[in-house]
Amino acid sequence: MPSIISISGVTKTYATGFKALKEINLDIERGEIFALLGPNGAGKTTLISIVCGIVNRSSGTVSVDGHDISRDYRAARSLIGLVPQELTIDAFESVWATVNYSRGLFGKPANHAFVEKVLRDLSLWDKKDAKAITLSGGMKRRLMIAKALSHEPRVLFLDEPTAGVDVELRQDMWAMVRRLREDGVTIILTTHYIEEAEAMADRVGVINRGEIVLVEDKVQLMRTLGRKRLLLELRSPLATSPRRCRATRWSFRRTVID
Numbered sequence: 001m002p003s004i005i006s007i008s009g010v011t012k013t014y015a016t017g018f019k020a021l022k023e024i025n026l027d028i029e030r031g032e033i034f035a036l037l038g039p040n041g042a043g044k045t046t047l048i049s050i051v052c053g054i055v056n057r058s059s060g061t062v063s064v065d066g067h068d069i070s071r072d073y074r075a076a077r078s079l080i081g082l083v084p085q086e087l088t089i090d091a092f093e094s095v096w097a098t099v100n101y102s103r104g105l106f107g108k109p110a111n112h113a114f115v116e117k118v119l120r121d122l123s124l125w126d127k128k129d130a131k132a133i134t135l136s137g138g139m140k141r142r143l144m145i146a147k148a149l150s151h152e153p154r155v156l157f158l159d160e161p162t163a164g165v166d167v168e169l170r171q172d173m174w175a176m177v178r179r180l181r182e183d184g185v186t187i188i189l190t191t192h193y194i195e196e197a198e199a200m201a202d203r204v205g206v207i208n209r210g211e212i213v214l215v216e217d218k219v220q221l222m223r224t225l226g227r228k229r230l231l232l233e234l235r236s237p238l239a240t241s242p243r244r245c246r247a248t249r250w251s252f253r254r255t256v257i258d
């Protein structure tokens with residue numbers, strides 16, 4: 001099956017003259033969770049903003065499910081949902097109105113049953129009449145995801161979805177992303193954290209200073225780079241201390257204690 005997103009020879013030079021992306025070539029497979037990993041300023045947001053039609057590329061081509069993002073802009077954009085880093089919601093609008101309005105922006109006919117399902121899946125149904133301003137930070141982030149899913153996209157971009165999010169909500173988000181993947185949605189998330197890429201992704205791409213330096217299957221990558229530490233919490237103190245504990249480097253499923 002052809003890739004759902006195909007990025008070929010994409011570069012971006014901002015008006016300041018800064019080269020944010022240098023010759024990016026990347027294919028995203030249908031139905032995968034792809035983590036784009038990189039430090040601050042690496043070019044992650046620039047790249048996903050180009051695919052989503054928010055930033056113009058300087059050169060190269062991008063297609064989404066065969067639709068060129070310039071020639072066939074509407075078709076390409078309708079297949080994409082984007083959850084940006086910043087909150088972009090009307091503080092005085094209700095949850096219900098926010099999500100339905102967002103669906104309307106894509107020219108989709110109203111579908112209250114679908115919007116209800118999205119809100120229930122994101123545990124926002126009991127807040128449907130609440131104004132956005134009254135929601136907690138975590139709820140606002142979930143509302144951003146509901147907005148992005150409102151027009152039934154086939155590809156979801158999550159730009160640093162768990163930045164500033166507590167451990168519990170992070171786990172909820174990861175579970176939600178996996179459910180979406182089961183429904184056939186392709187997911188691309190950006191993150192600074194190798195742990196997040198490890199927990200979530202099927203494949204990982206590492207970007208640094210505007211260049212993709214590596215694209216690898218997650219399991220393969222962890223075999224090459226990964227190292228696990230096993231923390232044991234004792235119910236009661238040991239009578240004598242163990243001689244030495246050593247986790248094998250070649251496999252993190254086996255732990256050797258000698």
Ligand SMILES: Nc1ncnc2c1ncn2[C@@H]1O[C@H](COP(=O)(O)OP(=O)(O)OP(=O)(O)O)[C@@H](O)[C@H]1O
Pocket residue numbers: 014015016018020038039040041042043044045046047
């Ligand atoms: N509008 C702009 N004009 C000029 N330079 C920009 C603009 N937007 C981004 N840049 C620069 O491009 C580079 C890449 O920025 P980008 O936001 O894509 O990085 P990022 O990997 O998403 O970073 P972070 O992890 O901090 O969000 C940075 O050096 C940034 O300062």
